[in-house]
Amino acid sequence: MIVIKELSKIYKAKTGHVIGVDKVNLEVHKGEIYGIVGYSGAGKSSLIRCMNILERPTSGKVIVDGVDLLRLSPKGLRKARQSIGMIFQGFYLASAKTVFDNVAFALKAAGIPTEKRKKRVLELLKLVGLSDKAEQYPAQLSGGQKQRVSIARALANNPKVLLCDEATSALDPSTTKSILALLKKINHELGITIVLITHEMEVVKEICDRCAVMQDGKIIEQGATYEIFSNPKEELTKQFIDTVLNFDLPKQLLEQCKGMILQLQFRGDLASDPIVSDMLQAHKVSANILHGKVEYIKEKPLGIFIMELLGDLDEMERARRYVEERLQQVEVIQHAR
Structure with missing residues (x-):
């Protein structure tokens, strides 16, 4: 579903150039949940933002569902992005709009008629468990509820891929579990391919079929989640796994x-x-x-x-x-x- 080839992203800085993503090769299979884990500054957020060209890569290829996004015209890219939903750590909801209107925004932008738009929004709010919150405003919601609204909004145009950039980092452990359960449900029931960026190995363990570990803009280890946990090769991977399977004796x-x-x-x-x-x-x-x-x-x-x-x-x-x-x-x- 997603093929990344020799992808690099270099940023200009006052002191020179900063490499955000360094010649990454990655393949995400259709219908799976793929986790990318790394500490702050590892390049994982830059990588996921290159997957839908929110940030344009310096070099390499981004192929989604057989389409090379970097070869599309601006109009073609806007159309292709309708099949790639994205949710963020900071929610990015319009505070002056109701829950209903926040979810409807993407549908309105896509030119969906009013009645179809209303029906779709109500379906999505039911899916994420917020049917009773349609007329409330973001300020009236908890962090977990705000993230459910952003998930519903990301699903509005029936995407084939859902990109999640630190979607649970701002949430408490209980709310994180409920959001992860929702993502698993979306993946299972709708067949949507999910790419999930996180710095928490517990999140990877909970829902990811396969995963990759990033450090200094590079992917240093990747594979099936079970194999990564049971037989990590790199020292950084072992450090992440120790946060979940910590067996230090007094x-x-x-x-x-x-x-x-x-x-x-x-x-x-x-x-x-x-x-x-x-x-x-x-x-x-x-x-x-x-x-x-x-x-x-x-x-x-x-x-x-x-x-x-x-x-x-x-x-x-x-x-x-x-x-x-x-x-x-x-x-x-x-x-x-």
Whole structure:
């Protein structure tokens, strides 16, 4: 649905040139939710604004639904943008217009007749759960409700693609979950391809099929969200994942432990297999579970457990090798003392 080829965006500054996006290659499949994560200044917002040419790239190609946007005339680009909806962190609602009028604005600009416009607006307000707010003004709404209005407005012209630029960053955790659930519903029921920019790995985990990590204008890692979480390659990716799967043990606890401390990762079906139980039966060791968690990423389990093995040194080593043969990732956090 979206193909980005060797895309660069260079800004002029008093001190010279600043590279916002640096030769990015990216492909977003039709009907998926694709996340782009990075810290502030990584270039992710510049990249998403180049996807609908709100910012014109310095070089490269932007192909949406088979159309090279950079080769279109201004009129052709305006028409193409009708199939690309966009929502922002700051909502950008007209304060003097009602909820109904804010949603209707894009339809009016597209020349949709009044009756059809009214019908479409009411459909959209029902979809986003704001049927009872049609005559209210933005100042009367909560942050989550304002974002629902902006989502409805972005969907007005039946877009094939929805671009979300930090759409949940200004919201509290509970409201964020409700907005993410709405985006999942839109993706599932309407089949709209969604590209989501965020600095929160929890958001990526919650709804993204695939994702990319950006740093200094470049994409440093990308792939299926589950694979990124279970087997990150880059140090920055590991830092982001640690914000969701943080298993740092207190120093005092580590000082008390005398045995071998292992961190075990259980992927997919292995999350429900009795590997630890089998290991304890096969070897003369005992175990203390120090920490553990099972996360579900796209409904697929990823389990991480930290345990202390106690017993004879040779037997603990044999037990470690036993679990290593059955699991893809086993890390020795601390050797027996």
